[in-house]
Amino acid sequence: MQYTQNIKIKREMKMLGLIEENQFLLLTLQHFGIDFAVGDKSVSQICSENGISEDLFLIVANLYNGYNPKETLSFSPEEIRQIITFLKNSHDYYRYDKYPEISSYIRQLQENHTGKTFLLLEKFFNEYFNEVMDHFTYEDKVAFPYFLELIDEDKDNSPSPYSAHEYLDHHTDIEIALGDLKSLLLKHINVNGDLAVRRKLLFSLFELEFDLHVHSLIEENILIPVGYNIEKSIE
């Protein structure tokens, strides 16, 4: 995947111009629950209207623009809640949006072409995706509630059955599967025509791959360090 670096986003910049430069920022907005009709507003204005931390938004949006934060970051409990909501929204986007979309394109190809290749491709995609879905569900049901509990100041410090150390990353599996699908479609499988469906499928795979990549970065650079730090402070 080619990550082109766009300009570094600053709080006074107009959101519209930023979207025009990098359309993937629409995903940032969507996962934060921000409407796309940004008008003439700056990043600051949009954040305050939507009750989103400006600092957090800048860090995440800049990940989408190709900038990894270099310094160690610290977040308020409210910001951690916002990160977790963002990640949960991303899971819904994978589950209810990308998955059916990609499946339907593969299904269309399968219907249009004889031979077993696309049937296998569908099976392959489903197998991997279901595995990853299980992992997302686990994060939603176990890992995220644990992090929320960690930042809850009123909680008693009873030993939790879970720890940030266990927060393993299964995303690589789906990243491998997506890479394989792209290689098969771009290098190996010979089909006649159907360029439109194949292009839509590829665009969809690229979009999912990009968002998953940023998703992993958010977990690795933001959520897991936050968990470690709080656990350390409790010990």
Next chain:
Amino acid sequence: MNRHKHQLAVIEPSQIIFAGIMEAFRNAETATQLTGIDGLDKFIRLTDENNPFDMVIVNPAVLPNRIKEIRKIKRTYPKLVFVGISANLVDNELLSLYDEMFSIYDNIEHITQRCQKLMQEYSSDKQDDDNENLSEREVEVLKLLIKGMANKEIAELLGISFHTVASHRKNISIKTGIRSQSGLTIYAISKKIVSLEDFD
């Protein structure tokens, strides 16, 4: 067979070890053109498609923090053989970049001959264009892989070392761009290397 002189680059920060490597290959009378290169950056600048190196002997000590760049080079030049001669233990991530790792205590003849052989294997012309240049041996390994056999079982069956199977496997993935077993299965079927019936 390709009879041109193999191009061998050596990146070794220690002068005494560098001199030793150069001397060893000169004495071995291999058909090898040796180039000593001062650092990885210079190697990257010198490497291009018109004038590719066949092999680079690079001290693992210069690679940490450069792993991404090495992966990129390896993707761009899948035929480039990465060899290390190390005095220390090397961690697994670094080790995975190498096609072969020697110890400084290895026999000189063993090192030069093995290097010569690796360069021949990697640059050999016996390639089948229909199979993304997978060699016959790689196709053989691929067939067993997609049957679900583990590296160890494949090694036993073909009478080759575990390490060789792992390196074939790595090359298959580099050449096809496919890393998962299921993906490789679809590849093999769509290329008619195996047929669906083989799985029933």
